[in-house]
Amino acid sequence: MDTDGQRDVHRLHCLVAGASGYVGGRLVPELLEAGHQVRCLARSPAKLRDHPWARDAEVAPGDVTDAASVAQAMRGIDVAYYLVHALGSGSGFEDTDRRAAQIFAEQAHTAGVRRIVYLGGLTPRSIPESKLSPHLRSRAEVGQIFLDHPVPATVLRAAVVIGSGSASFEMLRYLTERLPVMVTPSWVHTRTQPIGVRDVLRYLVGSATMPGEVDRAFDVGGPDVLTYREMMRAYASVAGLPRRLIVPVPVLTPRLSSHWVGLVTPVPASIARPLTESLRHEVICHEHDIAQYVPDLAGRPMPFDQALALALRRVREAQVVTRWSSASVPGAPSDPLPTDPDWAGGSLYTDERRLSVDVSPQALWKVIEGIGGDNGWYSLPLAWAVRGWLDRFVGGVGLRRGRRDAERLRVGDSLDFWRVEEIEPGRLLRLRAEMRLPGLAWLEMYAETDDEGRTCYRQRALFHPRGLLGHAYWWSVAPFHASVFGGMARNITQAAAKGLSAHQSKSGPRRARRPRLRPRARR
Structure with a gap:
């Protein structure tokens, strides 16, 4: 508190729902580094014990679908981060996402939270929401739920996030590493605008201190617009692999290609299927208004090749820090974390x-x-x-x-x-x-x-x-x-x-x- 009894806008009390997930586990130390206090809402608090920041953050047991536990976690919170989605939980994930978002928004309003920050998916504006894949449709719906409620919301919409542990990136990694010759679906020609996880985290942290009147969605992406084919070839180049031969085949439908991805990669089918269904949509940024509130830095957002090199830990002579190195802890947001899924981080x-x-x-x-x-x-x-x-x-x-x-x-x-x-x-x-x-x-x-x-x-x-x-x-x-x-x-x-x-x-x-x-x- 300040001497006049007002809250210090530079030291906020932040709630992170989804701290055991890919982005959440990397956001918590960034918020702590920025001087904020952090409380983590987690269904399984034990999963957070292996994080190096575990002693510096408060953990509140609970589930985003349980209003009572969310209400308890919201007490005294200034900014609530929602980094949860039910992808991989079964065919009813849209209903689960919808119900959880409504509970979160309602309890944030009741608790007097200043702002909700949500990381969603980048969607094409030329396609009606009803025509989107279930995965992108659900992400868009959750963002709109937060914007429709009284608490001001920052909805960040990102395409492929480049970093070890990101499901989309892991699919790219395994397909490129394991297949020197690929017979691929036509979606390899789909354009997308990837973004490095470090830039995503910078935007998330910066969103905490946005002016109260800001209540909107922002497109966030890196400077490069690439097809999946171009990303696979860039991956092979940065990883030191021979040039990959990629042969698109139009007859491979998204459903068939999800089985193909499941066969080649260890990414679970329940996650691979909705993601591959989304790959048919071109997702590129239509604005860069986020820079008004989180100014661009020199070289940031970073180019795809640089984000990729960091994800592979091949910048300069950087030592490879890996989850199997028991005496080490992750040194950067792009490094694997102990709570990342077993299929993340490449083959070992x-x-x-x-x-x-x-x-x-x-x-x-x-x-x-x-x-x-x-x-x-x-x-x-x-x-x-x-x-x-x-x-x-x-x-x-x-x-x-x-x-x-x-x-x-x-x-x-x-x-x-x-x-x-x-x-x-x-x-x-x-x-x-x-x-x-x-x-x-x-x-x-x-x-x-x-x-x-x-x-x-x-x-x-x-x-x-x-x-x-x-x-x-x-x-x-x-x-x-x-x-x-x-x-x-x-x-x-x-x-x-x-x-x-x-x-x-x-x-x-x-x-x-x-x-x-x-x-x-x-x-």
Whole structure:
């Protein structure tokens, strides 16, 4: 409060409905960074615990279809963000969206909320609402419900949002990465105006402080108008994939193409179907009035290629921050979040091993930190040598680099054809592959303590394929993982149990590989 008892317009109390969703989970930290207080309305508050901002925001359990819980969450709120839609909940999602929006608008009015901010879909103005796809029709109807109610509303209408986790972007990602040759529906020629998630968030945050008399919808989009075909080819270029051959086939109806998308991508059919039905509509901005209230910055809104590069984390030499990197948190709005759906973020293959061992974590860590170089990799030395020879044959680094120090590692050290990406002494060693691969690969080794107080060795091999060749590579080597990675896990724990470390004896790894040795237990 100000000294005169009036609310501070620069520090607002914001409610975010849909904080566990794609945009909501990224909006909350932006609002906090802008100095606002945030309350999240969530059906499952536990889903928000993994967010790095969880301790800085209040969580109100509730559902937008339950008037009582919405009324409770609205108390003391200045700006209410509605980032919810029932897409994927079944054929009745339009009715659910309509009912929820009406409840939200009514309770906002009762609670004296200053403004409702809603992110909807960009719709073609030349087509009657009744002729729109169910998905776009519902988004338009929800926006109109907020505009028809007494509380001033800001309705932002966006087309494809470019960022890891966006359903439309994930469809674009998977189709382009997995299909070097695509027989596609005619909607690949449909024009759209994509926008980067960072610009969407900037407009959402800026909408909180709009003048009270503003009560309208705004078209928001990036500077580029592209067809889906052009976006697929741009994706392939930025991702370092060969040029994609795209052959449109008019006989593929939106319904048939949704089955095609469901077959090729992991995006659920309940989401893919209404989205693909919407792709037949050309959606481009007809005005840019939002700049009157949220002024454009230099280079913003950003071009498609730049938004795409950020979504793929290929700007300059930026480290890939991913949801599978357990020791990291997202560093930018375009990064994946812990609450993003499992099908978001691109394909990820994982081989995970876990063994308990009757030694201290320090003894286990000594073996982990001594791995590689002259000390070996604790399984099938000939297989590792062959892989190194193959890598050098195709111009890679091979195994010739060894390691800097026989006992200690630090971030940035080369380790054969790996690079030390992260190290938490006594707990975690993460290596990033620098061998020639059709994708990105990591190897993680942990010394942990389980719930029963036992020392546990955990090992994860991770592979993010690039294109169809990347998927083929993973499945071609998968049959050998039990021997390579399974043997490594067994022999590392056995070496620790015997009080050995790789640097103590070059023959240590070989002795640990004897078939008669078994781990004490598997968890």
